[in-house]
Structures are given as structure tokens and as C-alpha cells.
Amino acid sequence: MAETIIETNGLTRSYGDICALKPLDLQVPEGEWLSVMGHSGSGKSTLMNLVGGLDRPSDGSLRVGGEDLLALSEDGLARFRREFVGIIFQQHHLIPYLTAVENVMMAQYFHSVPDEAEARTALERVGLGHRLKNRPGELSGGEQQRVCIARAIINSPKLLLGDEPTGNLDNKSTIMVMELLKELRAEERFTVIMVTHNQEVAAWGDRTIYLDDGVLVREERMNS
Amino acid sequence: MLLLAVLAMASSLATALGIVSSSMEKRVAEEVRKYGANLVIIPESARLDVGSGGLNFGVVSEPSYLQQKQVEEALVKSALKAEVSFHLRGALQLKDADIMVEGVNFSDIRRLFPWWQLKGNWPAAGETIVGSDLASRMKLKVGDIVELAGSNNKIPLRVSGIVASGGEEDGLLFMALPELQRALGLDGQLTLVRLMVTAGGDSLKKSASALQMLLPAAKVNEVRQTARTSEGLLAKVKLLMLMVTAVVLVSAGSSVAGTMSTTVLERGKEIGLMKAMGGTRWEVMLIFCGEAAMLGVLGGLAGYVFGSVIAQFITKTVFSASADFIPWFAGISLGVSLFLALLGSIGPMISVFRLDPVRSLRGE
Numbered sequence: 001m002a003e004t005i006i007e008t009n010g011l012t013r014s015y016g017d018i019c020a021l022k023p024l025d026l027q028v029p030e031g032e033w034l035s036v037m038g039h040s041g042s043g044k045s046t047l048m049n050l051v052g053g054l055d056r057p058s059d060g061s062l063r064v065g066g067e068d069l070l071a072l073s074e075d076g077l078a079r080f081r082r083e084f085v086g087i088i089f090q091q092h093h094l095i096p097y098l099t100a101v102e103n104v105m106m107a108q109y110f111h112s113v114p115d116e117a118e119a120r121t122a123l124e125r126v127g128l129g130h131r132l133k134n135r136p137g138e139l140s141g142g143e144q145q146r147v148c149i150a151r152a153i154i155n156s157p158k159l160l161l162g163d164e165p166t167g168n169l170d171n172k173s174t175i176m177v178m179e180l181l182k183e184l185r186a187e188e189r190f191t192v193i194m195v196t197h198n199q200e201v202a203a204w205g206d207r208t209i210y211l212d213d214g215v216l217v218r219e220e221r222m223n224s
Numbered sequence: 225m226l227l228l229a230v231l232a233m234a235s236s237l238a239t240a241l242g243i244v245s246s247s248m249e250k251r252v253a254e255e256v257r258k259y260g261a262n263l264v265i266i267p268e269s270a271r272l273d274v275g276s277g278g279l280n281f282g283v284v285s286e287p288s289y290l291q292q293k294q295v296e297e298a299l300v301k302s303a304l305k306a307e308v309s310f311h312l313r314g315a316l317q318l319k320d321a322d323i324m325v326e327g328v329n330f331s332d333i334r335r336l337f338p339w340w341q342l343k344g345n346w347p348a349a350g351e352t353i354v355g356s357d358l359a360s361r362m363k364l365k366v367g368d369i370v371e372l373a374g375s376n377n378k379i380p381l382r383v384s385g386i387v388a389s390g391g392e393e394d395g396l397l398f399m400a401l402p403e404l405q406r407a408l409g410l411d412g413q414l415t416l417v418r419l420m421v422t423a424g425g426d427s428l429k430k431s432a433s434a435l436q437m438l439l440p441a442a443k444v445n446e447v448r449q450t451a452r453t454s455e456g457l458l459a460k461v462k463l464l465m466l467m468v469t470a471v472v473l474v475s476a477g478s479s480v481a482g483t484m485s486t487t488v489l490e491r492g493k494e495i496g497l498m499k500a501m502g503g504t505r506w507e508v509m510l511i512f513c514g515e516a517a518m519l520g521v522l523g524g525l526a527g528y529v530f531g532s533v534i535a536q537f538i539t540k541t542v543f544s545a546s547a548d549f550i551p552w553f554a555g556i557s558l559g560v561s562l563f564l565a566l567l568g569s570i571g572p573m574i575s576v577f578r579l580d581p582v583r584s585l586r587g588e
Contacts, residue, residue: 054500054582075504082502093497093585110502151501 002029005159005191006051010060013046013214020046022214023060030158033185033192035202038211044195045163047211051193052085052161053077065158082111086152086190090164092144094136094151101132104151111155122150126180142173146180153184160185162194166201178204227483227565231523232530234476235561238469239531239553244538245465247547249458261336261418262447263306263432265290265439289413290442298438304421304431309336310401311416314408317373318362318397325372325397327404336420337389344385347400351384355394359386372397374407473560480568484516488572495576496584505577512576513569520565524558531557 006028013021021043028034036044049055050062053069056077062069065084072080086107094103104119123132126146136144145165152160162181166174178201185192194205202208203222210218267288292310299308309332316325330346330353344366347353354364364370364383372379381399388394405411421431428446436444488495498508532549539547 049582052500075506078499078502078504078507080502081500085502087500089585091585093493093500095494095497106498107501110498110507 002031004028005030005032005065006193007063008051008060011047011050011057011062012059013043013050013055014058020214021050021057021211024214024216026209026216028191028193031189031191032207033194033205035205035208036193036195036211037197037199037202037208039197041213042211043214044211046214048161048163048193048195052087052159053080082155084158086155086157086160088145088148088152088160088162088165090167092136092141092148092168094144094147096136099133099135100128100139100147100150103136103147104154107151107154119150119154122154123147125153125184126150140173141169142176145169145173145177149177149180149184153188153190156188156190158190160190160192162192162196164196165194166196166198174198174201227480227487228519228523228526230476230479230483231519231561231565232526234472234480234564235524235527235557236530236534237472237476237527238560239528239557240534240538241465241469241472242553242556243532243535243547243550245462246550247535247539247545248461248465248543250548251543251545261309261420262428263419263421263435264445264447265295265417265419265435265442266445267415268441268443289410289415290417290439292412292414295414295417295439295442298435301438302431302434304419304435306431307332307335307420309333309418310414311418312401312404312408312410312413313396313415314404314410316379316397316404316407318370321362323358323362323397324395325399325404326393327401328398329401330398333398336418337393339389340393341388342385343388344383347384347398349400350381352381352397352399353385353387354383354398355396356386356388357394358397359383370397372399372407375409377407379403379407473564477564477568480564481571484569484572485575488512488575492579492584493587495579496581499579499581500585509573509577512573513566516565516569516573517562520562521558523565524561525554527561528554528557 004027006026008024008026010023010025011021012019012023020041024047036047038044046055050057050069051064053064053072057070064080067080067084069077069080094100095106098106100123101116101119104122105114105116108114108119120129120132123129123146126149128143128146128150131139131143131147136147139147145168148165160181165181166177169177181192182204184190192205194201196202206222208220208222209216210220267290289312295310299306309328312327314325314327315322317323333340334346342353344353352370354362354370359365364386366383366385368383370381370383372381379399387398405413421428432444432446436442495508495512498511499505503511531553532547535547539545
């Protein structure tokens, strides 16, 4: 039985009068690929931000990798993110004036020391060995997302968060990205939390939870 | 780029005004020098007719002398930055008539009285120059040999030039100081010391007081008209330059703050990303401070180059002179640019510090 990497009890997030995430109890075993589905405003991104240490809960408890995130200071949360988490964004959020390899090295800069050889290897692993010196504007959407994946895995995170990582991609690129993530997960054995609208993308995971208006309404285990 | 341009513009203006101010100071000092000495030392008991360029400071009534050695020692002790000329005035006979003769060092005279108009040449050994009034009265011309008679000796001198100053000097005959001291039997004695002190304002008064303390048997006087002209002009020029520089720096500072704020807003997502990747608030803020400092350095260097060019242009068109190349102004330019870059970044840096990564990544 795998150890629990994420454990929430009564986890709540409110913005003024609006409750984006209502008391949520959730356990995620280490190495699991959890897909989070729901409509816009259902609280899935809120959950991802809380688990990734990007936001603080209004109430409840949240332990990730044995760390009580509520007890951490702002800088403590930043250190948690750099050591523990890799994030893949829907909008990629690559820095436009840096090359692909420099974008990857930026994640190394905050984690430890930038190492170009290591960053090149990461880009080669995601199939971008020939696009190292290209800037984001010179890459397709799928290629940009692969740079984003290389940046997310460069520091060997224990937890990989994906915020609709295929939301802006066509079907072919979506399948390419998902296969890549599956391969990397098999090699690196990180836990994945993937927020998505797409049922087919969610099906790549081990388990899917459904949120509606901030409440966990359904849970489904996938057959691998 | 805009920020760099603003910083370069501000530091170039500060540099240009600084260089112009410095060049002006030098130029004014040179102009003032044309008015001659701004301090004179006379013996305490003497009432000597002392003048320069038509200005009179006293009247001789009884012979009294300064000791040259004492004056020299006092000048060394006071560490005064000044050009000095020693004078001894006395009467000698020429063609059976008494004439006033002044013993001087001609090299000092040439420096202190650049407006004297000389027909002929400055004297070498055994030569003299004669004031224009005296020359016409005694019918002397360049090349004549004059024989001056003292109490017990005769001095033959060749007239090398006729000098016209428009002042009392036109009635005098000038010869080498040691020769006149010997002729009058007044070795090492002087009737007047003129000083062109290269300082204005209070420092001229302080210099006069300091010298007075060291020479209690003498009287140290400021040549007020000249001093006031130089003091007033320099002070006004400096004040004007300071005020213009202050206005430029305040406007540039506001501009830097505005531009930095815009930059932070534009780069909000980048800042959010850095924080999301694990950059602490201090680390991210330091990156932006480092960028501001780097822009400050580049702006300062560019500002020094442009400022020097602008200063050259201003001094050439306004003062018909060339500005000095002042390397240490590079430091001032760098300092101004860095100061503005960092000062203007304080507000935006606080925004960087506080920026919420989730909201900024959403583009809010």
C-alpha cells in the first residue's frame, strides 16, 4: 500500500462571501495520477493551487508530502514549491525573451544551480533536442507545452500539477503530451494531479474526482 | 529600453550641467584673473599708493617695508593657493630727474597682469620696460639705453619695451626686483605684495585673515571690487546649475518610478511564474533590483558619454570655450543613475514583493 502524499480534512477556500472550495476530505496515495474534473468555477483550479502551495486555505487542514502547508510561512511555501512541486500551465507561461533551454534553466535557478547540460537533457527527453535555442514565439503550441513539461520535471518533483495542460492543444498534440507525461511518470514515479475539462484526458489517470460548486460530488477509478 | 533612456537622459543632464558648471568656474576664474590681484599686503605703518587697473587702495606717506623672507614663510605656512608678485617701489634719478621705479619679477607680472599692453619685448637680464607716460615724458623708446642713478651707484639698462596699462603703471619704470633692492640698499625688503588667490566667497576672507595672523606687522587687504565680482558670479552660476540639476533629477526620478511601475505591471505574469516555481518574495525582488541596478549602471555610463558631448556643445555655443574632459564625473553620472534607478524602484519593488502568484498568472 502506497503512502498518502496528499491529505485534506475539511479543506475550504473562500474569497469574501464566495466559497470556491467547500470542506473537502481527500487522500491521494503517492504515485497516483488523479484527474480533477468539473465545470468552470467548480473549484478544481482552487484545489490545485492549494495543493501546490500557491494559495492558502481559509479553513481545514492540508498535508502534502508530510508537510503541514498551513504552518508554513510565505517563504516556507516558496521553498516547498521549489523542492516538491512541478507545474504545467494551460497558458504555458514561458518567458518570451528566453530560449527553450533558458526557460528550463530558470526553474533550476530557483531550485539549485542552473545547469545547461541537464536542461538540454530534459528538453531532449520531451523530444525538443532540436529546438533548444528557439524562443517560445518560434514554437508550436504543443512544443511550448513540452518545454513547460521539461521545466516542470527538471528538478525531479514529487508532485506534478497540471492545470488544463492540453486545454489549448489540438487532438494530435494532446495525445503526444499525454503519452509523454505517462512515460515520464513511469520513469520518475511522481504523483500527478491533473485538472481538466476533457473526459478523454481525465481517462489517462488512475482516478478521477468530480467537483461541482466547490463540492466533491463523485469519484471514479479508471481501469488501466 | 525606455527606462534605460530615461536614466541615461537624467544622468547625462546632471553630468552636462556639472561639467559646464565646473568649466564655468574655471572660465570665470580665468576672467577674474584678468582683473589682477584680489589680495594685497602692505606694511602696517606705510601709507603707500597702491593700485591696480585704475583702482587705488592707499597713499604712501612714509617709507616702511615688508620683509620678503617673512612674507614667503607666511605664504608657505598658510598653504594658500595663490599667484604672488613681490614689489619694491622707490625713486631713482634718470637724466637728473627723480622717477618712480618699481622692482618686480617679470615672470610674475606677466601672469598677474595679462592685460598690460607691451610694445617691444619682456625684459631679459640688464633690460627694463618703461610706462608709456614716462616714456613719452622722458622721450624714451625701445632699444634706448637708460642710466639710472642710485645713492652711490649707476645702473645702465636697455629699454626692451614700452608698457601701457591705463593705470598708474604708465608712469613707472620697471626693473628686476633684486637689482632695485641693491640699488636702493634695501636687500630683502618690499613695499607691496600682490596675490591672486584662486578662491572666492568666504575662502578669500579666510585667506586674508589667515595671512593677517601670520603677518602682524603687515596689513592684508582684499581688493573688494574684484573679489565681489568673482564671488557673486560664481555663486549665482553654481546656484543656477544646482537648481536646474535638482529639477531635472526630480522629474527623472518620477519618470523612472512611473516606467518601473509599468514594467512591473507588464511583467506581472513573469513575476507570478517565478514565485510559482519557488522563488521567495525576496529572491524575486532581488532579481528586479538587480535589473534596476544594471540599468542604472548602463544609464550612468551612457549618461556620462552623452553628458560630456552636451557639455561640449553648451560651452562652445554659449561660452565660446571648450569643456574639460573630467573622468571622475563618470562616477557622479553612475551614482545619479543608480540612485534614480533604485529610488524609482522602491514602489514597484513593494508591488513585486506583494504580488500574488495565482492572481498574476491569471493576468489579474
